[in-house]
Amino acid sequence: MSAVATDHAPLALPPAAPATRRNVALVGTTFAIAAGIALVGGLLAAYFGARQDVVDAGGEWVDKATIPNVGMAVAYGTLLLSAFTAQWAVSAIKLDDRRQAYVAVGLTLLLGAAFLNALSFGWSQLGAAAGDGGFADHMYAVTVAHALLVVAGIVLLVVMGFRVIGGQFGPRNSEFVASAAAFWHFTAIAGAAIWWSIWFLEGGPG
Amino acid sequence: MAMTETRPAPAEQAEALPVAVPADPPGIAGWLSTSDHKRVGRLYVATSLLFLLVATVVGAVVAIEGTQSGLDVFNDATSFTQAVRLYPEALVLLAALPLLIGLATTVVPLQVGSPEIAFPRGSATAYWLYLVSGAVLIGSYLADGGPTGASREAADLWALALIGVLLAHTIALVSLLTTVLAMRTSGMTLLRAPAFTFSTLVGGSLLLLTLPVLAARLVTMYVSHHFGADFTGYDGISWAWSIPSIYLLAVIPAGVALEVVPVLARNRVRAHAATLTVLGLLGVVGVGAWAQRPETFDDLLYVAIGLAAVLPALALLGLLGDTLRAGKPKVASPLAFAVGTVLLLLLGAVAGALLSIEPLELHGTTWESGVFHLIVGAALLGGIGGTFWWASKLHGAALPEGAGFLAFLAVLGGSVLRAAGDLINGISNDLPLNAREFDTDGGTEALNALAAAGNVLLAVGALVAVLGVLAALRKRGTGVADDPWGGHTLEWATTSPPAAGNFDDPLVAVTSPTPLLADEVNA
Numbered sequence: 001m002s003a004v005a006t007d008h009a010p011l012a013l014p015p016a017a018p019a020t021r022r023n024v025a026l027v028g029t030t031f032a033i034a035a036g037i038a039l040v041g042g043l044l045a046a047y048f049g050a051r052q053d054v055v056d057a058g059g060e061w062v063d064k065a066t067i068p069n070v071g072m073a074v075a076y077g078t079l080l081l082s083a084f085t086a087q088w089a090v091s092a093i094k095l096d097d098r099r100q101a102y103v104a105v106g107l108t109l110l111l112g113a114a115f116l117n118a119l120s121f122g123w124s125q126l127g128a129a130a131g132d133g134g135f136a137d138h139m140y141a142v143t144v145a146h147a148l149l150v151v152a153g154i155v156l157l158v159v160m161g162f163r164v165i166g167g168q169f170g171p172r173n174s175e176f177v178a179s180a181a182a183f184w185h186f187t188a189i190a191g192a193a194i195w196w197s198i199w200f201l202e203g204g205p206g
Numbered sequence: 207m208a209m210t211e212t213r214p215a216p217a218e219q220a221e222a223l224p225v226a227v228p229a230d231p232p233g234i235a236g237w238l239s240t241s242d243h244k245r246v247g248r249l250y251v252a253t254s255l256l257f258l259l260v261a262t263v264v265g266a267v268v269a270i271e272g273t274q275s276g277l278d279v280f281n282d283a284t285s286f287t288q289a290v291r292l293y294p295e296a297l298v299l300l301a302a303l304p305l306l307i308g309l310a311t312t313v314v315p316l317q318v319g320s321p322e323i324a325f326p327r328g329s330a331t332a333y334w335l336y337l338v339s340g341a342v343l344i345g346s347y348l349a350d351g352g353p354t355g356a357s358r359e360a361a362d363l364w365a366l367a368l369i370g371v372l373l374a375h376t377i378a379l380v381s382l383l384t385t386v387l388a389m390r391t392s393g394m395t396l397l398r399a400p401a402f403t404f405s406t407l408v409g410g411s412l413l414l415l416t417l418p419v420l421a422a423r424l425v426t427m428y429v430s431h432h433f434g435a436d437f438t439g440y441d442g443i444s445w446a447w448s449i450p451s452i453y454l455l456a457v458i459p460a461g462v463a464l465e466v467v468p469v470l471a472r473n474r475v476r477a478h479a480a481t482l483t484v485l486g487l488l489g490v491v492g493v494g495a496w497a498q499r500p501e502t503f504d505d506l507l508y509v510a511i512g513l514a515a516v517l518p519a520l521a522l523l524g525l526l527g528d529t530l531r532a533g534k535p536k537v538a539s540p541l542a543f544a545v546g547t548v549l550l551l552l553l554g555a556v557a558g559a560l561l562s563i564e565p566l567e568l569h570g571t572t573w574e575s576g577v578f579h580l581i582v583g584a585a586l587l588g589g590i591g592g593t594f595w596w597a598s599k600l601h602g603a604a605l606p607e608g609a610g611f612l613a614f615l616a617v618l619g620g621s622v623l624r625a626a627g628d629l630i631n632g633i634s635n636d637l638p639l640n641a642r643e644f645d646t647d648g649g650t651e652a653l654n655a656l657a658a659a660g661n662v663l664l665a666v667g668a669l670v671a672v673l674g675v676l677a678a679l680r681k682r683g684t685g686v687a688d689d690p691w692g693g694h695t696l697e698w699a700t701t702s703p704p705a706a707g708n709f710d711d712p713l714v715a716v717t718s719p720t721p722l723l724a725d726e727v728n729a
Contacts (some may be wrong), residue, residue, distance in 0.1 A: 024324050028384040030212070031414060034375050038415045042422025042495070049499070050426075131433025141426040 029179040033186040040190045042196050047138040054134055062135040067203030068125035075118030076195035082111035083188035086181040093174045105161040112154045146194055153187045156180040231708040241326035243311050246333050248600055251309025251593055254301050255672045259295035262665035264289050268423045269658035271276030275643050288352045290640045294447045300340045303557050307378050307459040311408045313596050315698035317400045318523050319391025321707045326386035332378035339370030353437040365428035372421040379410045393715035400695040404482050408489035412454050412568025419495040420446045436569025445498040449558040450511050452581045453492035459588020463544035466595050469691050470541045473533030478719040487518040504564055512562020519555040521546050522523035543591025546618045547584045554580030574634025576625040583621025590671045598686045601678035602703035609674040616728025627653040694720035
């Protein structure tokens with residue numbers, strides 16, 4: 001049945017398109033985000049598990065008076081705000097507005113650095129060092145791991161920023177920008193979850 | 207229907223060639239700098255087999271200690287406990303899982319018709335991180351570390367090395383999963399994806415959600431320990447190789463079996479969609495990061511999942527049995543590996559189901575170890591069987607069939623003997639896990655000797671597999687058929703070993719889960 005097609009070359013269908021790379025960066029970033037969610041979820045689960053053990057044993061998990069509510073609210077609020085500027089960068093690239101893209105990426109980096117600064121200030125205000133007990137150990141494990149994720153996001157943004165300056169992205173080629181922004185959104189949302197779980201629940205509204 | 211399978215004219219092929227993938231430089235520099243997924247996969251396979259040899263030797267020594275109550279092979283309890291901890295960590299995280307990742311790194315891009323893996327440098331980075339972290343992990347134990355070690359620095363190193371191994375596997379899985387989802391060739395929908403590729407998607411996705419949870423636990427343990435506390439709660443680690451999580455290790459080997467059996471039976475699996483469903487169910491029952499604490503063993507969900515795990519294993523056996531029965535099976539070592547994989551998986555699932563029934567009080571006994579060895583045995587059979595099956599693509603040479611059967615017998619026999627000793631001791635003697643001194647009534651020592659013999663056989667199997675790979679290296683380039691088995695999927699449509707870029711000619715659109723079989727039938 002295939003003889004007709006095979007013997008007469010003009011009737012042969014054209015070859016299939018070569019293997020396409022369908023949003024590879026975005027798909028990869030999505031999987032990385034999934035792993036990141038599992039990591040942060042696992043850290044928070046370990047935190048709450050240890051907390052429950054202490055509470056069940058009649059102990060005090062943390063002295064609530066020492067929680068730096070305002071400082072931490074500002075820190076994580078800054079990070080959340082930076083998610084909007086990251087999305088602004090995506091939008092600017094899609095509109096082919098390079099100048100806005102520079103400003104948006106720059107602002108996102110600035111806010112990311114501000115978050116790390118505010119977080120370290122909050123740690124200093126807490127007055128508890130790692131090794132001071134269950135709360136301190138778990139809190140530092142969660143917040144430092146998250147801070148490292150933010151640093152990874154900053155590295156991605158810096159790479160993206162240089163490539164924006166190099167003119168590599170445009171309205172039809174914005175996938176890498178969208179991927180970096182997606183990862184940044186993840187760090188912001190994970191930060192919000194951490195703020196709620198550790199700082200807000202323990203310290204109450206600042 | 208035949209129109210779409212007609213080969214295009216040469217002039218058109220030249221225009222549609224896939225993206226150019228540069229070849230590696232020759233020699234050692236090529237191996238050190240490679241990002242070719244086939245080479246990275248080979249490195250993974252070879253390294254994981256070496257780690258398997260180390261792990262099985264450690265396991266054999268640990269098991270020999272149990273052959274006589276009070277026997278003191280290790281001189282002190284701390285060294286014994288360290289070896290007990292190292293054994294499953296090395297067997298699962300340094301041997302079985304990387305073996306499967308290595309196979310998938312080589313084969314999945316070929317199966318989906320892609321010229322390369324999604325993140326070539328990511329996969330290469332993952333391999334080197336795995337190699338270094340794995341070596342550091344073993345080194346930390348040798349330096350009196352591990353969770354029970356006396357050296358605090360070496361113990362810290364243990365936690366960091368394990369985190370490094372987990373990070374490496376996570377990066378490798380991201381690259382693999384992205385390849386499956388984003389780089390399939392034209393016409394290959396997920397429902398037309400080969401079973402091995404689909405099993406990588408299912409098993410890999412769920413491992414991607416599980417390994418970071420284990421890493422999170424290690425991070426908290428590291429922080430506490432580094433700043434003065436002692437390691438506590440090894441349960442927070444060992445859940446990863448207990449039921450239900452351990453079932454995740456069997457998903458990709460099940461995919462190997464589903465590739466091998468139809469080809470060697472010269473038949474199709476009757477319902478490809480059913481195959482994919484079974485693989486999905488096998489993955490679902492392996493989601494187990496929630497079952498870390500002993501309190502969860504009473505949960506209805508834990509019992510339900512424990513019992514339900516038998517169903518996909520049974521369905522798998524049914525599917526493959528039906529395929530074999532309706533076909534004309536050709537006896538070859540990969541077929542033995544495939545059947546052994548499924549049988550061990552089924553036995554492990556049944557033993558796991560009994561473990562999940564709390565009134566039987568099997569937790570904490572050697573029954574757990576029996577379940578572990580059955581499932582890990584299934585994974586090893588699948589992984590080693592895969593290296594024999596895809597040897598022409600991995601190594602550019604066929605592996606000796608004799609070595610294949612020998613490795614199969616050693617790994618199957620080793621797993622069964624080890625599991626039998628543990629299971630019987632667990633249920634009839636209530637023998638606690640990893641006991642150095644125990645009541646010798648009920649033939650405990652004889653059963654432990656049986657288990658130890660199993661471990662020795664496992665080590666022999668690992669050694670044979672390593673020697674098989676070495677034999678393949680010597681035979682490389684001596685000529686091997688592109689499709690020595692008459693395969694059904696796209697990896698057999700290219701040369702052995704595949705060139706840089708994988709496929710010399712552009713592929714025609716895929717219209718079925720067995721594109722090469724469709725071509726053959728139509729021709």
